[in-house]
Amino acid sequence: MAKWAVAVAALFWAISGVVAQQLFASTTIQAPALTTIRMAFSGILFLLIFFVTRSKHGKLASRTRKFYLLKMPLFGVLGIFGMQYTYFQAIQHGSAVVATVLQNSAPVLLLFWAIWRTKSWPNLTDVLATTGAVIGVVLLVTGGDVTKLLVSPIAIFWGILSAFAAAFYILFPLSLLRRFPAPYLLGLGMLYGSIFSYWITPVTDWSMFFRPQVLPMFLYIVVGGTLIPFFLFLYALRTLPPTTVSVLTCLEPFGAVVFSVLFLGMSFGWGEIIGIICVMSAVLLLAFSKEPREPTQSQD
Template sequence: MELKPRIKGILLVIISAMLWGVSGTVAQYLFQDKGFSPEWLVEIRLLSSGIILLLYAFMKGNQDMWTMWRSKRTILSLIFFSVVGMLGVQYSYFATIEYSNAATATILQYLAPVIVTCYLAISTKKIPNLQEILAVILAMLGTFFLVTKGNIHSISISKLALFWGIISAFTAAFYTFYPRSLLDKLGSTLVVGYGMFIGGLAFCFIHQPWNFTGQWSISSIIGVIFVVLFGTLISFHCYLKSLKYIEPTEASVLSSVEPLSAAFLSVLWLKVHLDTPQWLGIICIIVTIIILSRAKNMESVAEL
């Protein structure tokens, strides 16, 4: 029996979000149990995924892969997106995991919708509505509980984890709103494929792939393969395919499964302990995502 399009879309976006959440937890295992460095994993993930996506686009043959090279402006824009957006969000996310855990890193990164909301309010000189103001307050409250465990006199995560977590949120916000013109010109497969490859190539000048530290074993090999294939390629494919069946705002709401899956798997598998205030912080930020997505959806309906 064939699934209805809407159900298929919902399942696809949930699968992609869960894979992203699990991928973060696998990365935590590689960093903390196997001694891998986030630098090495980031460049291998970006280079491998970028090459595979570009080969896929080439074999599919329905896109001009060399369009970008005909415009200096497009080239510079793509390089800027690759280094600041793609590489920035990948490295800052993995660095946050290294200094804390996958659950904390994922939750801090999910402050990005709040940053986007504030940026749009400033750039358009439009006062946020009540829903958006409530979302910002909830996000700040959630971050406070997550970082301090509800005690204003203490910080429950390291300063480096907090620093990279905030950077992760800002780069994720940049990744969201910057590449709109690139997506219109090149399409999502080429933008992400070139973005990953160029970002990974640029990072090789900072950290060479052959400078490896860590313990190779069957589990670590499986972990690396999972991060590259399932946490990047398959999750990306599922998310894009889901947009054929459901609205982007719905996909955004459903992707809140990611921080939940990262949190639960960190607790169950890696024995990460989260106190009640931290769980409350997670809930606050997930509610924030839902409020912002619903507010955007209501605006879209009003414009019709």
């Protein structure tokens, strides 16, 4: 059951990217506005869920040291906002497939972080994974012809930046998760992120998200692309080993390809398909590595 939960969560996230691509293509809504509104509504819903179930989490007073309260805005702005903003920008300027594949290359960046933290030399697995990821990205954006780009440079820029943001999102909140319930941390982080997003790019017309042609897509992005997959993923993490979770979440890029073909009528050449396989193979190679690099986390 837990494996199905991760698989469904990955597919829900894949559909969310495709829905966002259709939203940008069929309306005047821009990535900054969608980022702001999505985080605001999702943050409120997560906090409501936390307060409804707060009896299961105990009191927060004993955990709210000032140091951790200062880390929450950083998590919300650099982690949640950074990851969602760059992801939606990559979709708007490129496609859901490009954005999803590039963001899912974050484990390769985490590898470099782990090597730096452990002060060790890369092993053969590290070299193969890094090489595969680089080759895969090149094939994805060129289709195999390095003299031309199939994707705009700005989409590549945002996609790579989203991988860095995703790596930060994975690493930074580990100490916070040991002290705060996930719905509380995620809800508060999203509210911080939405406030920052609104500050840099104010949303002047909130009503555009409630128009008949927009509302179904927006609701799916908030509920189907955020709330449901998060709780499915959280449920699975309680019973599945990290390797299994990593393998199953690789369904997201492949789901993005399938749904883009089915619902958006997109087509992909062999070069792009091989590129996607290379990137995901690199992630799987790291997941199955017999010498996992796990940098020690700060206990502050």
